[in-house]
Amino acid sequence: MVGMKSLYLPFADAFIRYHDIGAGKDAPVLVYLSGLNFSVLSCHLKLATHPSLWSYRAILIEYLGTGHSETPAAFSYTPQAHAECVAAVLKHEGIEGCTIVGHSQGGTVGIELAHANPDLVVHLIVCEGNLTPGGGAGTKYFASVEEDRFATDLFPRFLHGRRKAAIEGDGAAAAMLAGWVGSDVRAIHKASVALVDLDPETETRFLNLQTRRSFIYGELSIPEAGATYLPDVPDPAWLEAHGVVTAIMPDADHSMMMKDPDGFAKVLKPLL
Numbered sequence: 001m002v003g004m005k006s007l008y009l010p011f012a013d014a015f016i017r018y019h020d021i022g023a024g025k026d027a028p029v030l031v032y033l034s035g036l037n038f039s040v041l042s043c044h045l046k047l048a049t050h051p052s053l054w055s056y057r058a059i060l061i062e063y064l065g066t067g068h069s070e071t072p073a074a075f076s077y078t079p080q081a082h083a084e085c086v087a088a089v090l091k092h093e094g095i096e097g098c099t100i101v102g103h104s105q106g107g108t109v110g111i112e113l114a115h116a117n118p119d120l121v122v123h124l125i126v127c128e129g130n131l132t133p134g135g136g137a138g139t140k141y142f143a144s145v146e147e148d149r150f151a152t153d154l155f156p157r158f159l160h161g162r163r164k165a166a167i168e169g170d171g172a173a174a175a176m177l178a179g180w181v182g183s184d185v186r187a188i189h190k191a192s193v194a195l196v197d198l199d200p201e202t203e204t205r206f207l208n209l210q211t212r213r214s215f216i217y218g219e220l221s222i223p224e225a226g227a228t229y230l231p232d233v234p235d236p237a238w239l240e241a242h243g244v245v246t247a248i249m250p251d252a253d254h255s256m257m258m259k260d261p262d263g264f265a266k267v268l269k270p271l272l
Contacts, residue, residue, distance in 0.1 A: 004068065031099070032059070033082075043257060083109050097121075105130065114211055131234050220253040
């Protein structure tokens with residue numbers, strides 16, 4: 001089963017598009033949600049098609065404002081709004097009891113999805129997702145200016161720098177550049193602001209979920225002893241005390257699955 005699909009969302013007056021690949025309809029489902037309005041294919045295609053995961057049906061969803069999906073002007077681009085769209089796709093496909101693999105913003109979207117639709121999610125795997133307000137380094141930087149300045153100045157300059165670095169052989173810069181191809185610049189800003197101003201109850205909702213919960217860290221993201229934990233890098237002991245299974249990907253930072261899909265698959269597979 002291979003192909004891109006479309007679904008019209010009346011509440012957003014927009015088409016959302018997603019990729020349905022891998023095993024057939026009776027196979028267990030992995031739903032991949034990317035970070036900060038990144039192209040889901042640039043983040044997750046190598047993972048979704050990894051030999052160790054080919055027995056799963058993979059649903060890769062392109063957020064509104066991203067990739068081939070439409071960009072409705074009135075859409076808020078908050079985690080809750082994205083979660084509503086993801087829920088609509090899953091219900092349209094008749095999918096219940098799936099596993100969510102959510103990276104960064106995608107992990108936060110997954111929390112909102114599982115909170116509002118517990119029947120849809122049997123296992124939520126958050127990969128350095130935002131649990132508390134404040135944002136990660138990138139979202140704080142993007143949200144530090146108002147939307148017009150971000151769209152006309154900060155983000156074009158940022159992408160220019162990434163493009164220059166990619167031309168010089170920086171693989172991480174190339175991956176980041178590819179991640180935002182086709183993404184709406186104002187949607188990225190709105191999503192950044194939403195993560196910085198995250199609902200303070202998000203962490204409580206995650207900890208209180210009755211579904212299975214896992215949290216994957218990149219080894220290089222974990223603060224040194226005595227340092228402050230971050231909104232997207234919470235204290236592992238705190239999560240484990242609330243029944244969350246934690247795992248660490250060796251020699252990885254925040255962009256774990258983009259830089260090393262093979263390494264990420266080795267960490268992911270035992271959790272499934």
